[in-house]
Amino acid sequence: MHTEPSWITTPVTASLLRGALDVEYTERGVLPHRLPARARAQCADPQLAMAEAQPSGVRLAFRTRATAVELDTLPTKRLYVGAPPRPDGVYELLVDGRPAGRGTVGGGNTLTIDMTAGTTAWAPGEAGTLRFTGLPGRPKDVEIWLPHNETTELVALRTDAPVGPVPDRGRKVWLHHGSSISHGSDAAGPTSTWPALAASLGGVELVNLGLGGGALLDPFTARAMRDTPADLISVKVGINLVNTDLMRLRAFGPAVHGFLDTVREGHPTAPLLVISPLLCPIHEDTPGPSGPDFSDLPDGRLRFRAMGDPAERAAGKLTLRVIRDELAALVQLRAADDPNLYHLDGRELYGEADYAELPLPDELHPDAATHRRVGTRFADQVFGRGAFADGGAPPSGGSRGTAPTTD
Template identity: 70%
Template sequence: MTDWISTPLDSRVLRGALDLEHTAAGVRPHRLPAWARKQYPDPFLSLVEAQPSGVRLVFRTAATAVELDVLPTRTVFRGTPPLPAGVYDLLVDGRPGGRATVPGGNVLSVDTATWAMTLRPGPAGTVRFAGLPAGDKDIEIWLPQAEMTELIALRTDAPVEIAPDRGRRVWLHHGSSISHGSNAESPTATWPALAASAGGVELVNLGLSGNALLDPFTARTVRDTPADLISLKVGINPVNSDAMRLRAFGPAVHGFLDTVREEHPGTPLLVVSPILCPIQEDTPGPVVTESDDGKVVFRALGDPEDRASGRLTLSVVRAELARIIAHRAADDPNLHYLDGRALYGEADFAELPLPDRLHPDSAGHRRIGERFAELVFGADGPFAPGHARATHRRGT
């Protein structure tokens, strides 16, 4: 019989979360702090910020068996096929060491027409990894990127130590559903996780599906989070939600950047425009879902002629972002711009089309992650390892 050792689930073993909520079941990681969560009424944002994309347990141990009790909450959007069960990825000394899912859990049914939500309670389950190599090693357990997860207990068959500081730079990334990890096969297969691994950095992922909308509370969250490198992938959500016009978009970008720079005045800061998305290159939003031979796909409802009145398309926001960054970079040498089509453009779309017309699949995530690592973390990139580490005024 295994003699299990329990380890408290707190900020000492959790990375990538900005807040921990104590629930009746255990601990729920959040990617926006409590004060920010009070400032928005949107139920969809409440859902996605609690999905722990990029959040992982990190510790050092000689254990050969690890168990993690969890209560997942899976989301089902009415009228669409259910998503597969979330995946837990295990890394041993940075290398893949196992993959698991958990049966059961809560089911949250969402009506996208009204955003009414109905919760059907379900049982907790246990993630088990056994047969791990003997000897001291660094363990990471990455939580599913697209289902809320309450952590109940962590057990090992040998003592756990806090993972030592490896001196890696912290990369904070904010973006939309692609950055969140939509359609990626597992949490370490999202493009930010892949790029972070290739770049040798610690990831804080603020990719928020449908909610990269230049919200002031998100800007303040980025501002207040210690980081050595910051990237902002913005533009597609204001288009596909039809949330603003060009008159509002430009000042909102300036305001977001001004807020971040209040506490990160010299941090390398990269603004990335949207990747290629043909349905919205020249057609305004909003976007809706529809069925195409039984498959759920997206369609843009706007009229291309409305661009003249200030409605946004991806072509419009790319031009505006390039203009704004060029203007600001004259006085801010650590501010950089990357056209998202350098990560995924027309040739990539021909080879790896977007399955639902909006999001890449796992192969697309790999392509984007590899390109980002090459263009941004590479020797000539704005996040090249030789660049000086920035200091955040409120953190370390």
């Protein structure tokens, strides 16, 4: 005879969350944020607001003997006019660090986006319930990774045994900032975005400030990184500066210097890795902005194209090749006074041969298989034998200011 568990409700608080820099207490529950309130107040960009509230890398973490766990959440679903419905965001359960289940939550609020008209409309909805059962009854570490691409308010946590905080396992904290590719773009789930996969393989705790459309060298992001405890830090910059056509070459170098200077104010000696863009053929030699191609939208496919003119490089417009050259020179210059600064060419993670095998489906964002490739390569090159190996000690035969290339 089946009987319902005797549920214990535990308030969701910041102490049970990892990967969030702030929490907002709403009428319904708790909304994790990946940028602090002060940073959010300094930018009215709706794209950034949406991206930082999508909890990429954010997870509930607790220790318990519970065999059943329920989590009530209020997701916000995005609907694109003229396109098929997007799949529900994926939640992933880890028990003692190992995959133990996946699930989704239907319903929720809806954000309807009309990309041709440039308008949005929001409608409220109801919370839903995620449930995992059959967990081992022994004491264990439980993590529930929230959907990396779906804003999620946490309403209630119920278990059939008490929960407590996870003890400090002594793992280093890796703080990473990047674009939508670091955010997770089209990864299969929250633990298989390339930063989450690399963190798992590297044995570190991830704080992911990958912000879709938001890797723009914003000073408030640099201050958030400055003020966030971390042992290992990486900054992946370039593609958003091109596809938004945000700045010219004259502003780029000083902006990178200023961003790194701010990060260094809070982390003067931590290993700091600067990563240039992955290969993106449409913007290698053609400036931005990027523009959407809606021709395949009814089939659920959106493509992007470069709207700039290669001749505009002479006037200081940025391309990915220009950015890579500038970043390499800038890091080499700074490394003379910063022995814990490193550089990695993003094409070592995804280059021409990779594009031939695993092309970018929309010409900007990688698919799930590419996330796996980038994550495993990063773990091997950076955690295994590069900038973050042994907490940032120089690899054998390597040097400061550069990360080793693939064989």
